[in-house]
Amino acid sequence: MKPSSSARPEPLPADFIEVCTTAWGAEAEQRLHALNQPAVSSIRLHPQKRFSHSTLEKVPWHPEGRYLAQRPVFTLDPAFHAGAYYVQEASSMVLWEVINQLPKPKFAIDLAAAPGGKSTLLLDWMQEKGWLLANEPIPNRALALQDNLKKWGYSNSMQSRVYPEQLAKAIPESADLLLLDAPCSGEGMFRKDAFARQQWSFHLRTQCAKTQSSILPDAVKLIKPGGHLIYSTCTFNEHENHGHADLLFSLGMRPVQLSLSEDFGFKQLTNSMGWIAYPGEVRGEGFYVAAWKKEGTCIEEEMEVAPKSANSCPFSAYLPENVQWNCMEWNSAWYAIRQPLPSFWSRIPGLQFLGICLGKSEKGRSIPDSHLAFISGCPAPRLSLDEFQVLPYLKGLAPYFKPQNEPWILAEFNGLGLGWLKTAGNRFNNAYPQPWRIRMDIPAKLSNPWF
Numbered sequence: 315m316k317p318s319s320s321a322r323p324e325p326l327p328a329d330f331i332e333v334c335t336t337a338w339g340a341e342a343e344q345r346l347h348a349l350n351q352p353a354v355s356s357i358r359l360h361p362q363k364r365f366s367h368s369t370l371e372k373v374p375w376h377p378e379g380r381y382l383a384q385r386p387v388f389t390l391d392p393a394f395h396a397g398a399y400y401v402q403e404a405s406s407m408v409l410w411e412v413i414n415q416l417p418k419p420k421f422a423i424d425l426a427a428a429p430g431g432k433s434t435l436l437l438d439w440m441q442e443k444g445w446l447l448a449n450e451p452i453p454n455r456a457l458a459l460q461d462n463l464k465k466w467g468y469s470n471s472m473q474s475r476v477y478p479e480q481l482a483k484a485i486p487e488s489a490d491l492l493l494l495d496a497p498c499s500g501e502g503m504f505r506k507d508a509f510a511r512q513q514w515s516f517h518l519r520t521q522c523a524k525t526q527s528s529i530l531p532d533a534v535k536l537i538k539p540g541g542h543l544i545y546s547t548c549t550f551n552e553h554e555n556h557g558h559a560d561l562l563f564s565l566g567m568r569p570v571q572l573s574l575s576e577d578f579g580f581k582q583l584t585n586s587m588g589w590i591a592y593p594g595e596v597r598g599e600g601f602y603v604a605a606w607k608k609e610g611t612c613i614e615e616e617m618e619v620a621p622k623s624a625n626s627c628p629f630s631a632y633l634p635e636n637v638q639w640n641c642m643e644w645n646s647a648w649y650a651i652r653q654p655l656p657s658f659w660s661r662i663p664g665l666q667f668l669g670i671c672l673g674k675s676e677k678g679r680s681i682p683d684s685h686l687a688f689i690s691g692c693p694a695p696r697l698s699l700d701e702f703q704v705l706p707y708l709k710g711l712a713p714y715f716k717p718q719n720e721p722w723i724l725a726e727f728n729g730l731g732l733g734w735l736k737t738a739g740n741r742f743n744n745a746y747p748q749p750w751r752i753r754m755d756i757p758a759k760l761s762n763p764w765f
């Protein structure tokens with residue numbers, strides 16, 4: 315997520331002002347004024363990973379949402395790297411209120427999931443029951459999604475990297491719940507994303523609306539009869555939001571009446587067409603959300619136990635003992651599965667991982683995956699880093715520690731797992747993944763960015 319700029323924002327596009335003045339009527343002046351104010355900063359805490367921060371003000375519509383008076387340098391905060399919180403725009407956390415009005419799914423899909431803000435929020439809600447398939451077709455964005463899912467540390471996510479059409483062909487009518495947080499023109503992000511302002515045009519809006527209406531039929535195909543669709547964007551205009559209602563009706567979807575507390579400041583559209591957050595009225599950025607239900611009655615999906623591998627799992631000692639795990643070898647890596655899989659799992663196209671990625675066995679050596687470092691209760695031998703050691707570790711340096719008689723050591727800070735160290739004779743090699751390493755200059759000693 316890009317930091318909000320303290321510099322004076324570029325003026326709003328003239329065509330945008332004109333069209334909003336007509337669409338918003340008496341509220342236009344105040345809303346356009348709000349779009350030139352600084353963006354609101356916020357984070358969502360991991361419900362199971364506690365870290366020390368000063369008391370932060372709560373976001374009213376999410377139990378773990380917190381406003382930030384100032385944006386710290388997240389890169390220099392080990393808790394950020396440990397997945398103790400997700401830097402997420404406050405208005406979009408209202409998804410929490412929406413899902414709490416729907417049944418819990420056995421199989422959910424986040425169809426346009428990168429970088430993972432809403433997938434991690436859905437996972438918090440699911441509490442490791444049922445599966446979430448987080449899909450993202452754009453390769454570099456899919457990598458960021460994978461990193462964020464792993465750092466969030468749950469065992470019930472899987473990731474695919476395909477366009478919705480391929481998914482709909484392979485596993486139609488599979489999802490109890492599907493979230494389409496659609497690619498959009500980003501009008502609601504004008505305060506925090508200068509590029510969204512620069513690139514805005516009527517043409518872009520039309521293009522985005524076309525893309526959304528091309529994704530929606532596949533999205534609906536993926537939903538079970540009786541299942542739900544949540545459709546959201548971070549834009550204001552009708553064409554990209556409730557303008558898709560006729561299409562959805564024609565696809566057999568019916569709107570769901572959602573309720574939100576008036577105190578939140580979101581605006582309800584008529585006929586259950588969803589809710590909109592306007593900056594200035596809501597303490598957050600622009601966001602639109604609506605829920606739809608597919609006609610018909612839900613058929614229970616058959617679940618199957620993950621296939622057991624013939625070889626014994628070299629990573630089983632790293633898994634918490636209080637849970638019954640099924641370890642399987644798939645696509646030349648090892649995975650730990652905690653619960654039955656939907657029977658169609660092997661047909662999911664472009665599947666990147668499922669469950670917990672344990673690691674790989676190469677030339678007789680076992681190399682643990684970073685995912686394991688983030689799960690709750692990983693019983694691997696640990697080394698607690700202090701405030702002088704932690705940033706160098708995250709930078710990829712290999713400081714000297716007292717040797718231990720274990721091949722792999724989990725580096726942690728304040729009880730939060732960060733990554734692996736490999737024992738090499740009298741020292742450790744830093745196994746923190748290259749792409750995650752801090753590139754900026756670091757201070758000699760960590761200072762708590764929250765006080």
Ligand code: SAM
Nearest residue numbers: 426427428429430431432452455478495496497
């Ligand atoms: N839900 C994400 C989150 O909360 O972090 C943000 C999703 S962003 C608004 C929309 C995503 O849709 C982008 O990651 C984009 O790469 C992806 N996308 C673009 N074209 C797509 C398509 N045709 N089908 C599915 N996803 C697409």
